[in-house]
Amino acid sequence: MKSSLTAAKAALHSLGFKVVGERTPVRVGGYEVSDVDLLAEGPDGLYAVEVKSGRLDVGGVRQAYVNALLLDARP
Helix, strand or coil: CHHHHHHHHHHHHHCCCEEEEEEEEEEECCEEEEEEEEEEEECCEEEEECCCCCCCCHHHHHHHHHHHHHCCCEC
C-alpha cells in the first residue's frame, strides 16, 4: 500500500494538487467510521482520494463517495 500511496501523491503533485492529509479519519457523531487515504487541494477545492492497487467493487466506490461527502470534499 505504501508504494501505491507514494505513486498517487506523485501523480497528484504532477497535476498541480497539494496533498494536505494522509489517512484522514472520517468521523460521524464523534466516532471514527472510516478513513480517507489522501486529502488533496486543487484549484477548485478539496478532494478525498482513495488509493487502490487491486480490484474495486461497487461497495468500495460508494464508501469512497460517502467518505468524501462527510469530509466536505469532492470524491
